[in-house]
Amino acid sequence: MIHAVLHEREDTVGVAVVEGIDAGVMLHAWIMDDDEVVTVVAQQDIPIGHKVALKDMAVGDTVYKYGIDIGKVVAPIRTGEHAHVHNIRTKRW
Template sequence: MIHLVLHDKHDMVAVAVVEGVTAGMDLTAWIMDEDELIQTKALQDIPIGHKIALTDMAVGDTVVKYGVDIGKVVAPIKKGEHAHVHNIKTKRW
């Protein structure tokens, strides 16, 4: 079963595409551009449509999704944690 989707193997986050992703679950993510599967574990509940970190990120790091810069980290994020507006902000303002 595919739980997460990302576009590029360099993406730092993936999107939950199923309901019910809970802390402790082993997850399968599909890398669309390479048509490959990778595995990760959820450290927190991840709502459908929200992002999960695929790597540890520190404050100030650039977040890559869809192969492009989508913002900066404003609070530390561990691999497997929920990545959303509470820890990622746009660089626009």
């Protein structure tokens, strides 16, 4: 079962495409451009439509989703954690 999608291997987050991703679930993320699947363990519950970290990220790192720079990390994010407004902010402000 595919739990999340991302466009490019360099993306640092994937988007949850199913409900019920609970902490501890072995999460399968489909890389659309490569037609490959990567696997991470969900460290937190991930709501459908929200982002899941595919790698560890430190404060100041750039977050990539669908091959696009979507912002910067404002609180450390570990692989498998929920990535959202509590740990990512736009670079516009």
